[in-house]
Amino acid sequence: MTSRRMFLLSGLAALAGSSALANAPAVSLRPVARRVSSLAAGSDGLKALLARAKLTGHAVCAVADVKTGQVLESSGGAEALPPASVAKALTALYALDVLGADHRFETRILATGGVAGGVVKGDLILAGGGDPMLNTDHLALLAKALKTAGVREVRGRFLVWEGALPAIRTIDPGQPDHVGYSPAVSGIALNFNRVHFEWKRASSGGWAITMDARTEKYRPEVATARMKIESRAVPVYTYADRGGVDQWTVASKALGKGGARWLPVRNPGAYAGDVFRTLARSNGIALPKARTAKSLPEAQLLAQHHSPPMDVMLKAMLKYSNNLMAEMIGMAATARRAGRPASLKASAAEMSRWAAGTYGMSGTKLVDHSGLGDASRMTPGDLTGALVAAYKAGHLKPLLKRFPMRDAKGRILKGHPIQVAAKTGTLNFVSGLGGFMTAADGTELAFAIFTADQKARARIPRAQRERPQGARSWNRRAKQLQQQLIERWGAVYGS
Structure with missing residues (x-):
């Protein structure tokens, strides 16, 4: 421990x-x-x-x-x-x-409709329990636990439940959009609701960019946060929510030779679902695109992760x-x-x-x-x-x-x-x-x-x-x- x-x-x-x-x-x-x-x-x-x-x-x-x-x-x-x-x-x-x-928060993987022969008959649910320290490594352990339990297929939907806490777009609306210390808040948070943006000079003369949910062990790229480089000096960043995707632009004149920073996530459930889907796929479990669970139904517990006390x-x-x-x-x-x-x-x-x-x-x-x-x-x-x-x-x-x-x-x-x-x-x-x-x-x-x-x-x-x-x-x-x-x-x- x-x-x-x-x-x-x-x-x-x-x-x-x-x-x-x-x-x-x-x-x-x-x-x-x-x-x-x-x-x-x-x-x-x-x-x-x-x-x-x-x-x-x-x-x-x-x-x-x-x-x-x-x-x-x-x-x-x-x-x-x-x-x-x-x-x-x-x-x-x-x-x-x-x-x-001694209180601990719990993140769970649940299944509706029962599990038979490695097949989830209903929906698979990633249920957030308010753990503020949940990171990509923990989701990887949950995905591995599913594989160890013999799960190989999900017939229903892949849902993310974040309703344990209210959904808040930013802690302080008065802060600039791009500051990582004012992310969104909900019942699920991954990597402190921040996504890692990195840029490097490419051989073509432009920049190679990545948006990922990295830890020291994993670096899964994400589809719920995207970056576009635009030819300008200011503003350094712009932000827009387009269909539940965090769409960023960055000024080319501010990039220099390379660098990285953590940007805030505005759609925490979609972000966590995106990353878990990638990690499940690496364990041989194909999941459909994550959707938001309106409520948390009665379901079978398949795996769980507890926060520190x-x-x-x-x-x-x-x-x-x-x-x-x-x-x-x-x-x-x-x-x-x-x-x-x-x-x-x-x-x-x-x-x-x-x-x-x-x-x-x-x-x-x-x-x-x-x-x-x-x-x-x-x-x-x-x-x-x-x-x-x-x-x-x-x-x-x-x-x-x-x-x-x-x-x-x-x-x-x-x-x-x-x-x-x-x-x-x-x-x-x-x-x-x-x-x-x-x-x-x-x-x-x-x-x-x-x-x-x-x-x-x-x-x-x-x-x-x-x-x-x-x-x-x-x-x-x-x-x-x-x-x-x-x-x-x-x-x-x-x-």
Whole structure:
């Protein structure tokens, strides 16, 4: 089991896009003795530090003692700002409470009409169970299991059922079409609902392109996502849904000598069915083109695949900040708690109600489970209170990623006396950090820091939201402030 978990996590690492973590603080971070000064203690010191950051927009924060729950200091603790991916920490708590640490998702191969002499008399169904970590290797194992069971022919239809969760075209409609971190969501997801696009210079002078569902072991080409090169400079990509096929075009002047990237899938069921059909064919089982199952009938179980347990998935989700995992896990928790949600926004509203009832987070109103939508709001006071409660229950801290302290040049300071386990959150002109810190003397604190320039973000055209002008430098300054606040709290409250 350990090797299987490691394989799944390494697969997530390869597929999950990297995101910027904390950058260098404005001053060298060194352990300092506790002292009282205008910059190191009291509310005046905190206000001065926030003012020196010279961030446009708003910066709010709160810090509390995890043992007593006492709020040690805050600035704008009741002011709600977009939490970005810090929201995933709350999603993790939601899933642990509603689904449990041992919960596993199940993907099944079913047959109607019975099986006799290796022949499926009715339909063969690929039934998604909400597993956000399903990949091509797992479908290959399911196809092999069919062959091992003696199945060689299907008389009826080949159906894909994705109705365990609502179908959503993109996590955040405000994102550019081509960004892999905002794919479609449904009850089935393959390779995080992303397709691999690769281009290489051909001997003819043009480019050779592939669209496939690759893992380290398999590279099945797909028919449900197609790419066409067009002679232009901009836009780099265009997208259209044509008869259930993701039809992309790419600008020839942007290709260079070669490269690759993961593009989002907008028709998850068709994509998974396309790939499974290819893998079944390689095992000698010919299937008709996949069709969507309107409902899930009574059927015979032929093969099944289980996801890793929930705690393993949540650790991966938080480490790699995978948006699709957060949305599927969050909606699965809502389905268990209140019935299948009608939409992503409805599911997030249910999680917000749960947070208010469980942790008193009355100022938190979310529109999704990943934090990708900038209409979500969370207060630092709300999050700090939830973190204190989670710490006492022993739930969240073991799942959080280590947040390294850095020097003035951005280099990680090995052996720094302050240890931090936290969830970062980054959108253009939005930066958040929430989690736990252990000071040099062992004092443990829970903290939340949110910064946002919503006016600057609102001015970004949709087509430029992947890398807008000015966002990188703003976010760098926001992350410098985060490290300075942690250093301050370690000095003031940790000795």
